[in-house]
Amino acid sequence: MNDISKDTLKKIKEQRIVPRTKNYFLLRRSTVWMLFGLSIVLGSLAASVAVFQINNAEWDLFKHYRHSVLEFILLFIPYLWILFLIGFSIIAFYYFRRTESGYRYRAVTAVVLSILLSVAGGFAVYKTGLSERIETAFEDNIPFYRGTSFHSRMVWMAPEKGLLAGKITGIAEDGTIKLTDLNGKEWEINAGDALWRGRLSAVPELEIKLIGSKTDNNCFTAKEIRPWRGRQKNQGMGMGRQRGKMHQGMNSSQ
C-alpha cells in the first residue's frame, strides 16, 4: 500500500504549493457580505419607492370608482417595485447562503429575513425623500416605466363616473377650459366653481385631473382640479408639485 500522505507531502514540496493567504479568505468572505449588503440596499431602494407610491396613491378616488375594493387596490399596487424588492431579496438570500454560516438557516427564514431587512431599510430611505427622486428619475428617463402606470392613469378616463384627465388646449373668454383628454377627445370644462389643488391656474399645455360630472357629450363640470403629477399628500396641504412640461406618458396614451 502506498503512503498517500507521504506522496502528498512530497508533491507539495516539489511543486512548491503554499497555502492561500489569510487575506485571500478575508477578501472572499468580505466580498460575499458586501454583495449581500448591496442587494439589501437595492432592495431597500425598491421598497422605499413602493412605500412612496402606496402612501401617495389617490385612495380618495375610491368613492368615484364603482368596481370592487379589491380591483381598486390592485390598480394602485406598485407591482414593479415589489418585484424588484423580491428580486433583490432573492439575490441577498443567495449571497447570505454563501456566508460562513448562512447555510444553517432555512431558505424561507433567510428570504423572509432579507425582505424584512429591505422593507425596514425602505422605510428609512422613504423618510429621506430619496424615493420620490428615484421615481421621478424613472418616469423621466425610462419609457417602459411610464407604461407600467398606464392602468392607474386610465382610472381618470371615466367621465361618467366623474373623473377626467387631459391637457388644457385653450381658455375661452367666459372662463371655459378647452381640454384634450387622454384618448384625444375634445372637452369643454366648466371650472367656475372648481377647487384648484396645488396652487394651479389655468394655462395652455397644463396637464390636469378633474373630479366633477359629465353634463353633456363633450361637456364636463369640474368640482376639483388636480395637477397631473401632483401628490395627494401635498395637495391636501396645498403644496402640490406643478410641472409645466408635457408628461410624456400622457402623450403615449393619446
Added chain:
Amino acid sequence: MSTLQHTQYEQMTDEELVEHSLTNEDAFYSLIKRYEPVLLRYIHRMTSVNREEAEDILQDIFIKLYRNLNGFDTALKFSSWVYRIAHNEIISQYRKKKQAQYSIELDAGDDESRSLLNFLSDTMSVESEYIDKEKANLVGAVLESLAPKYRDVLVLRYFEDLSYDEISDILRKPPGSVATLINRAKDKFKKIAVKHKLESI
C-alpha cells in the same frame, strides 16, 4: 521528521495541527495521516473507483486541504471541514468523469450496513446478526440505485456515523433539511429494499 516530533504531533488536536501545518509541512503530514484511512474509506463508499483512482482523489483532497488551511473556520469541527472538502472533491471528480460510475461499494459483512438496516427492522423483521456478505452487497446495490443526494446523507449518517449537525456542516444545508433528506432517503431505501426482497436473504 524525528520520532519525538511525530509523538508530539500525535498528541495534538486537529486544530492545533492546522496551526502548526501553516509553518511546518511535517505537522501537515501528521494531520493527513490521521485522516487517510477515514477518507479513503469514504471515497470508496461514495464511488466505485479502484484503489489507485481513490488514492488520486485522496491526494487531490489533501492538496486542496493544504491550499485552504487558512480558510478553516474554527466554528466548525475540523473533521466536518475535511469531509466537506472531500465531498466537494468527489462531486467535482464525478462531474468531470460522468461516464465513470458513481456507486457504492461495501465491504462484506460491513457493520455499517447493519446500522443502515437497523431502521428497517420495525417493518421488515431483519435480524441484524445475520447480515452477511450477500446482504451487505444488496444494501450497496440498493444505495447505488438511490439518487446521489439521498445516497450522500445515508452514507454520512449510517456509514460515517456523523450527527445531523455535522452532516449539515458538510453538505452546507440547514439541519432541518438534513433531517428531512435523511427521512426521505430512508423511505426510498425501504421501498427499494422491499422491492428487492432484502428481508428474504
